Amino acid sequence: MKISVYITSYNQKRYLKEAVESVLAQTLKPCQIIIVDDCSSDGSQELIAGFRSQHPDLITAIYHAQNTGVTQVRIDALQAVTGDYVTYVDGDDRFLPTKLEKEAKLLQANLHAQIAFSNSFYMTEDGVHTGIWAEEAKPPEGYVFWQTFARDFPRRNLFRMELVNYQAWKRIGFHDSNLYMYEDYDMRIRLTKHLQVVYYDEPLTEIRRHSTGLSTSKSDRHFEALDYIYRKNKPLLNDLSKAERDYVGRKSGEWIARVAVRASDEALDESQPHRAAKLLLNAWRYDPAVYIERLQQRKEQLERQDMRLQQQSERLQRQAEQLEHLAAQNRSLNLQLSQLQNSWSWKITAPLRKVGGVLINLIKSVWRK
Secondary structure (H helix, E strand, O other): OOEEEEEEEOOOHHHHHHHHHHHHOOOOOOOEEEEEEOOOOOOHHHHHHHHHHHOOOOEEEEEOOOOOOHHHHHHHHHHOOOOOEEEEEEOOOEEOOOHHHHHHHHHHHOOOOOEEEEEEEEEOOOOOEEEEOOOOOOOOOEOOHHHHHOOOOHHHOOOOOOEEEHHHHHHHOOOOOOOOOOHHHHHHHHHHHHOOEEEEEEEEEEEEOOOOOHHHOOHHHHHHHHHHHHHHHHHHHOOOOHHHHHHHHHHHHHHHHHHHHHHHHHHHHOOOHHHHHHHHHHHHHHOHHHHHHHHHHHHHHHHHHHHHHHHHHHHHHHHHHHHHHHHHHHHHHHHHHHHHHOOHHHHHOHHHHHHHHHHHHHHHHHHHO
């Protein structure tokens, strides 16, 4: 079995060396390693050139003159494949040494399948393992189209770094260039519609999790991509049973509706009420229950805000009454003082108060000495 491996690269020099070396260290050597760099500015291209000079017959390097996005990177890589099977590793992830060997043997033992995937470790930016993708329930195997569409996999995350029959993939078509995110989700929907999969129940890859990336992009971008993917691929559901169609619609609809709700909230925060309303109506279209749930939450939020405003108003009213009471007391004291100043006793004692003031000042001066 001749296997090509492609590696995506964009400003990941810190991790790219590990990704390339993890492919070079495979117990079953690939026939080709394709590295596509998407116009990096961090020295990644120089690193790639160094690997290319060390392995000129193995490594194919493709450099983009401008940043095109990961979708075009994957397309360009797949168009350069020469092997019978192809898999990939993104520039910040890693293969474990037996990844290719074990997945290749699995495919050879299951001739009905054209896709093999395995379990994965999750790791921090520093490479420390934090968990396993399929830690409890095993992912489905065989014909998994409707589960893939519904993302009915562990942690609602689809398999990654799968090994695929290249000619079969080529017949289905590569990634959709209209997508700037979720291109892998769309691709796996179409792959699993036509091809069967087998699963190797051992972590053979390592997925690095970051605090930044597409997952932190604004929710409206996520919704636009997911809405496009669902509309585009919905006709592929037509030959499923009603129960399967309903399941996919329910699971996908709830997920996309919640993304639309988050996008609506963000639009409100940015003072875009019309866009917020439009996104909320899209949530209704995908899952009315999610829409109603969000309306109820907003109603409760408004009620809490109204209660806080009412409490604040009551506090201000009490403070105003206290101030008015103090003002009345002050007016009364001023009146009493005025009356005192006009009284005969005040006038008679004026010289005494003056003498008292002089004596006090004299005592102070003596005390200082």
